[in-house]
Amino acid sequence: MGLGAESSLGDSVVTTRLDHAVNWGRSYSLWPMIFGTACCGIEFMSVAGAKYDISRFGAEVVRFSPRQADLLIVAGTISYKQAPILKKIYEQMCEPKWVISMGACACSGGFYDNYTTLQGIDEIIPVDEYVAGCPPRPEAVLDSIMRIQEKSHDESVLKDRIKEFKGRLDA
């Protein structure tokens, strides 16, 4: 027998829309895949650490296999050499999936406006949330995860997601 409020409900039936139930479940169990390359990756360690504690948002099951994850957090500079790998990892993730671009480098290349740095990961893959900062504070990352949670409420199991993104490597 359960110990919470649900224990007094017995074997009642709850009616809801399927989309609503699925989205509710998804939003509180995002499994992030950390594509940490640089300084932001170290700052993500703080997000996962005891003080900021990403598990308060149900997203603590950090996966390093894209096939098990539904939230890609790109934390760090992406060079041209790294770009095809990022694309491959994004493609390996199952739908529905979301992408957080963490930090100035991932968003726009940051202050690395030079021959080796990709000027923003949105040249390669679609991005749902941009987080500013070099690196962003952990609160900013948590905020972006909360915004992804909100976005996930608009999903539907009946409809396909829009897939019209064409990046520089898709040509």
Added chain:
Amino acid sequence: MLKCDMLIEANDLKSTITKLKNEDGYVLLLDITVVDYSEFPDVTPSRFAAIYILRDSSFKKEITLKTFIDDDTLEIDSISDLYLSANWAERETYDQYGVTFKGHPNMKRLLNHHQFKGHPLRKDYAITKGQLCTETEDLMDEMNPLLESKGYTKEEIDDLMLLNVGPSHPASHGTIRNFAAMEGETITACITEIGYLHRGFEKSCENHTYSQVIPYTDRLNYCSAILNNIGWAKAVEEMLDIDITPRAKMIRIITGELSRIMDHLVCNGANMVDLGGLTNYWYLFAPRDSAYDLLSKLTGARLTNTYTRIGGLEFDLYDGFAGDLETVLKEVEIAISDCLTLIAHNRIFHDRTQDVGVIKPEFAISYGITGPNLRAAGVPFDLRKDKPYYGYENFDFDVVVGSHGDVYDRMMVRFEEMKQSIKIIRKAMIELPDGPINVDAPGVLLPAKADVYGNIEGLMNQFKLTIDGIKVPKGEYYSYSEGGNGELGFYIVSDGEGRPYKVKCRPPSFYSLAAYADIVDGGMLADAIVTMASMNFIAGEFDR
């Protein structure tokens, strides 16, 4: 004296370096680079000159050699048979400048991708000219000869399992690609490929003023940003012949040692995650978070502090800093003791780390490994003792050495070094002198805001420093400091203008990573993972 110690003919290069190594004991090759003089104000014998930086076996003397390279052949003798560290150093130089090294076993690109055309650090390569990479290299051009040299036939090679560890793998704690040929669980051959986080640090330096480079140095070894800030500021100040104030020196020691502690905390914490001891990570990362709070109060940033200025520091210590610092230090001490309680006598930990990933002293020195990784092999090389700066000679601290050079030693050396750093910080806080934090040098440091708004001289000074930058005397210079991972060096060439003509960073983890494939060769895959974590490879540093 802002010039190289020796200028030699290209033909004499190999014989001179052989003599330096065998007779004068210059056993440590610190770095190799090339300077492109095509836009230099002085006339030079040829466009490119190669620079070699060596350190002797007492670790107290360093020497820089320069030789001009023939413009027609762009070729020079390789010294990769003399020093193992020359292998990657020469490859990087070839990649960035297009100078080939005669007799090098594997002259191919290192940092830039295989589809890259041209050589980006040449002065005629535009900084923003990016080149798209569409697919990753398969590395079989290196793997097949390596396996054949180990006696594998073609059929046997087909039976081996080829495994990519990285470039996106949690154990690399960043972006390293290790391409391994496996026989069961045993690594029969391993090739390390880097460059996935090459961010053009050196090219960016040439396009920014000396002060604007400081934020870029933060992002070299981002686990201990202030130590990089100090290394850079120290190099430029030595070129300018500036002696910073006693208070600034002491504050640099305090914040630098705190950064060293933070660096070691994250290295050991992450290593314990790979070993399956996640609790230790929570223990060790918590005081790091407290140190972040302290540093953000002091510098305004948690991770990328940009704390030093050429000629001093950005801010003086705030009121109440001493108390906050002591709280952090106590937390670090508790974390170390908690962690050691869990692992010091833990059978599983011992079995996983002892006699694993062993580095022998001669091997380490030939590969140019420095810092905790070298000290764990039993070599007491620490620039804070051997070439003391900022008054490190007045502090009573031990150079921590290991005995066996295995993963266990490297972790324990880092634990003990944190304790030594705490000791240094406490002593420095007691002896912290009063006085200004910045030198009185109008051409170097920005004037007070009252002067900028109050009089024309102040306004002009601010404008000139911001737009033109600090004018560093013409010449070239190598400076070093003890970074989190070992000897962090900056080789700077100045043409007398406000922007560096050329900068070469000597990244300590670049050279330890070059040795990695040899260390794990013949070992188990699981041991290779632990070895990787224990050597603290920081992608921002080795890829730059």
